[in-house]
Amino acid sequence: MSTRHEAGRAAHRVLVLGAGYAGMAAAIQLAARVKRREDVRVTLVNPQERFTERLRLHLSATGQQVAEMDIPELLEGTGAQFARGWVTAVDPDAKTVRIDDDRVLHYDTLVYGLGSLADTAAVPGVEDHAYNLDSVQDAEVLADRLARLGRGTVVVGGSGLTGVESAAEIAERHPELNVVLLGRREPGAAMTPKAKAYLQAALERLNVHVRGGIEVVKVLPGSVELAGGESIAADVVLWTSGTRVSPLAAAAGLTVDERGRIVTDAALRSVSHPDVYAVGDAAAIRQGYGVMHGTCQGGMPTGVHAAVSIFRTLNGKQPKPFRFGYYHTPVSLGRHDAVVQFTHPDDSPRRVHLTGRIAARYKETVTASPWPTYGRMKKMPASGAFWPRGGRFTRIRGVR
Numbered sequence: 001m002s003t004r005h006e007a008g009r010a011a012h013r014v015l016v017l018g019a020g021y022a023g024m025a026a027a028i029q030l031a032a033r034v035k036r037r038e039d040v041r042v043t044l045v046n047p048q049e050r051f052t053e054r055l056r057l058h059l060s061a062t063g064q065q066v067a068e069m070d071i072p073e074l075l076e077g078t079g080a081q082f083a084r085g086w087v088t089a090v091d092p093d094a095k096t097v098r099i100d101d102d103r104v105l106h107y108d109t110l111v112y113g114l115g116s117l118a119d120t121a122a123v124p125g126v127e128d129h130a131y132n133l134d135s136v137q138d139a140e141v142l143a144d145r146l147a148r149l150g151r152g153t154v155v156v157g158g159s160g161l162t163g164v165e166s167a168a169e170i171a172e173r174h175p176e177l178n179v180v181l182l183g184r185r186e187p188g189a190a191m192t193p194k195a196k197a198y199l200q201a202a203l204e205r206l207n208v209h210v211r212g213g214i215e216v217v218k219v220l221p222g223s224v225e226l227a228g229g230e231s232i233a234a235d236v237v238l239w240t241s242g243t244r245v246s247p248l249a250a251a252a253g254l255t256v257d258e259r260g261r262i263v264t265d266a267a268l269r270s271v272s273h274p275d276v277y278a279v280g281d282a283a284a285i286r287q288g289y290g291v292m293h294g295t296c297q298g299g300m301p302t303g304v305h306a307a308v309s310i311f312r313t314l315n316g317k318q319p320k321p322f323r324f325g326y327y328h329t330p331v332s333l334g335r336h337d338a339v340v341q342f343t344h345p346d347d348s349p350r351r352v353h354l355t356g357r358i359a360a361r362y363k364e365t366v367t368a369s370p371w372p373t374y375g376r377m378k379k380m381p382a383s384g385a386f387w388p389r390g391g392r393f394t395r396i397r398g399v400r
């Protein structure tokens with residue numbers, strides 16, 4: 001990576017780790033703002049050139065074709081560089097990042113956006129005997145298995161939104177399979193009673209057998225074991241429950257929370273290493289209502305805000321505090337049905353929700369929205385900075 005610009009002074013190197021929804025937003029937003037400057041270099045690191053569209057992994061897992069997005073193409077015209085590789089270590093004192101164990105990249109400012117994965121370590125047997133939706137490859141392996149199964153039982157572990165969307169999709173695409181959705185909470189637990197009732201009726205119509213209040217204690221080849229000793233036969237287990245993050249931040253000595261996420265200040269800088277910004281699912285970002293939970297709707301704004309903060313700092317200005325309020329929870333129920341629960345900024349449900357085809361169209365529009373957003377940001381960076389700030393819900397006393 002070049003560190004000298006034409007005037008001979010060292011260029012400021014910004015390294016963005018992880019080209020997920022948040023990392024892409026950060027790289028495009030910053031690169032678009034500095035594209036006429038020679039004194040700033042933006043490099044985005046990701047293990048593959050194909051963008052992992054996590055919001056559609058349940059479609060990939062049921063053999064449905066999804067468009068392939070190429071990261072270097074998405075960066076075209078911004079001047080940002082793409083570095084293909086897997087990050088194996090971060091050294092915040094030396095300000096270096098090790099890639100694939102044998103390459104070292106230097107940075108002046110780091111944006112850490114390595115995302116999250118399903119928590120496959122929480123229950124014994126999950127890592128060895130369950131499928132997951134952590135990558136396109138994982139989803140395609142599951143799709144292949146489901147296609148060859150014929151008849152049998154698929155147990156989906158985790159009744160959160162990913163579990164609900166996956167169970168519905170599998171049941172719709174494979175009506176010959178017996179789909180069982182297991183979780184501690186009933187599906188749609190965070191919705192209003194009406195929205196939840198709609199979601200549960202849709203699962204019933206799709207013949208998904210739902211069991212809430214369940215604790216899975218072990219996954220074995222061919223079955224799952226529940227607390228209390230009951231065993232459920234399973235030809236396939238898909239694990240969607242919980243999230244965990246890369247151990248790299250903790251190993252690097254950055255201050256992390258109990259789940260390994262980088263603890264940030266109001267401007268999204270690491271509280272222990274202010275030249276490291278944390279974005280998306282990998283960051284523990286406090287708002288007035290509590291610490292944000294991982295979503296795409298909140299992740300993209302964190303990436304944009306980090307980029308704007310870096311840009312301000314490069315121009316000798318102070319970064320501003322980040323504020324974000326949730327506005328919806330869209331859940332697909334197969335290809336033609338969905339529930340969209342509108343929310344208050346603290347993610348508690350409002351009375352309004354959408355259902356049926358109009359909700360399915362809404363969900364599709366949301367899922368497809370990152371690409372036009374990135375495209376607009378390339379030409380007009382300020383267009384990316386519109387999201388709900390959350391009003392009184394996100395105001396923290398003493399922070400302006």
Ligand SMILES: Cc1cc2nc3c(=O)[nH]c(=O)nc-3n(C[C@H](O)[C@H](O)[C@H](O)COP(=O)(O)OP(=O)(O)OC[C@H]3O[C@@H](n4cnc5c(N)ncnc54)[C@H](O)[C@@H]3O)c2cc1C
Pocket residue numbers: 017018019020021022023045046047052054055056057058085086087088113114115116133162165246279280281282294295296297298299330
């Ligand atoms: C099936 C499914 C459906 C979902 N639906 C919704 C939804 O409807 N709405 C919503 O808001 N959210 C949804 N989510 C959650 C959403 O996908 C995440 O919150 C979002 O992807 C987080 O974005 P991110 O950029 O932080 O991380 P990610 O999108 O996970 O991106 C992280 C990137 O970092 C890369 N990476 C990881 N480790 C390394 C490493 N060591 N070296 C180099 N690169 C690395 C990864 O390959 C990836 O490209 C869904 C998730 C799933 C699985």
